[in-house]
Amino acid sequence: MILKAAWVVPVTSPPIHAGYVEIADGRVVAVGAVSALPSTATQVTDLGNVILTPGFVNPHSHLELSCYANLLKPARFWNWIEQLIRLRSKPGQLERERDAVIDGARQSLRAGVTCVGDISRRNCAWPVLKQLPIRKVCFVELLTLADHPPRNPDELRRGAREVVEDELLTVGISPHTPYTVPFDQIRSAIALADEIRRPWTMHLAETPEEVAYLRGEKGALSPTIEKLLAQCGIKAPHCSPIALLAECSQGVRPGSIAHANYVTDDEFGQLADVGHVVIYCPRSHHFFGHSPHPFMRMRAAGVTVALGTDSLASNDSLSLLDELHYVRTQVANPPPPDELLQMVTLDAARALNLDEQIGSLEPGKQADLSAFSCAPNINDPIRALIDSPAPANAVWIAGRPVI
Ligand SMILES: [Zn+2]
Incomplete structure (x- = not known):
């Protein structure tokens, strides 16, 4: 043809x-x-x-949250997440979020997005996505604090094994964040990804509070959260997010880091050397009122930066062209159009270890x-x-x- x-x-x-x-x-x-x-x-x-x-590649999505579109107002991350948890816990969650996955995948395809890196909290999205004609990396998420599996490395391994791959479906591994998963479990999750030779991703350095907590500042997070973390055996590692990442991913293949909003300039070189891909989600970033993202300085230091949408609970659409339009019109000194396009195609494919096949x-x-x-x-x-x-x-x- x-x-x-x-x-x-x-x-x-x-x-x-x-x-x-x-x-x-x-x-x-x-x-x-x-x-x-x-x-x-x-x-x-x-x-x-x-x-x-x-086809465009969206390396960071949570399609199961598509049903919460337009329900949450722009807010600070911590206020938003509390409201989101409340919304998700309403009766009928599984059915509602299953439909949301279908809706999100359809919206993605209509926007010319042919591949998604999708994170599902209870490993529920993959059977739904498997039925749909879209390429996907279905990340199985480890969240120690959660009420439902996977909450530990054994459950994570089991969850990953459940996923039935095919030519359009690849399994991935995602330790949620360094403040919801203990250090040793992050390390074993990343080691699992390396063992099964599949991509891994982690939310990192998303908020200043997270960074302060990791560095060991008392009271950086709310007392309720800190108490919960202590109960789950999660302790501040007393280092920067990037130092923690280096410790947890030593000797294994690089992964992708969602957000990295508050990484300091002196650590960009380290990210570039290791080859982790940073995923910047421009409109979601704006929704949470973060300081300007350092993606241009990261790129100048040699870091590969891909663009993602995050979920419809903090964004207006799942269109990567909308994302590019936003960066081009709302962000100071944006990259030229051809480089922007590469950030939602080849660089985004690299975030999913699929750059040899697509992008x-x-x-x-x-x-x-x-x-x-x-x-x-x-x-x-x-x-x-x-x-x-x-x-x-x-x-x-x-x-x-x-x-
Ligand atoms: Zn996310």
Whole structure:
């Protein structure tokens, strides 16, 4: 099958005007200018005035929270999380959140997002996502404080084993945060990911209070939370989040760090050397009223930074184009459009250890593609995409049309 488009944006090379992508057995076989296509080419579909891109990759989502969209007002993280816990505990949680996963996956696909890194609290999302034609890394979350498993490394291992992988579904491991999981359990969770050779991710340095707590400041978190942590055997490690991360992930493959909002500049080099990917969630970041994210300085220091949406409980949409539009219009000195696009494709794929398979249009990669309408006279397709975010009008996953 050959798809012709007004513009093809491979990400790893400049956009091609009047381009084509050839697909066979679910993979990209060739990418180039239509003028180079032999006249004998068959099975050619002309998509017309569209921009064809690799499907976008959202490396940090909690689709099961999609049902809490528009219910919580922008607030400080700690106030928000209390309200969220209250909302989630209302009767019918499992059914409600199962439907939310379906809804969130559909919204993602419509926005041209073909792969999600999704964290599910009770390991409930994967059977739902498995039925849906979207690529996914289903992270099994370890949260020692929780009422439901997985709450310890054994339950985590069991949870990971339950997940039935297929060509679109990969299991991942996520120790929740360093203030909800004891140090040794974070280490064994990351070691488990390394043992089964699957991606891992952790929320880290999300709030100033978390950083103060980790450094050993008494009263950094609320007395109720600190009492709860003590009961679960969680102790402040008396170090910075990045020092803790280094201790817990020594000798294993790098992972992805969600947020990293309050990492100090002198530690960026360490993150870059190890190769952890930072996931910045711009609109969710704004929702919580955090200080400006240091992602530009991180990038300058060599850290790979991907963009994610976080959940609809702290964001307006699951569209990564909306995320790019926000950064381009609301953040001081944003990266140029081509670099922004890479942050939701190839860099985001790297956050999920999938950059060999997706994130760009190159021969051998999975044919995950999204097509967006464009005006006939544009000359910068990436800028056009970001300036006026719109739903995708066609999406393919492993070469199969899903929208
Ligand atoms: Zn999160």
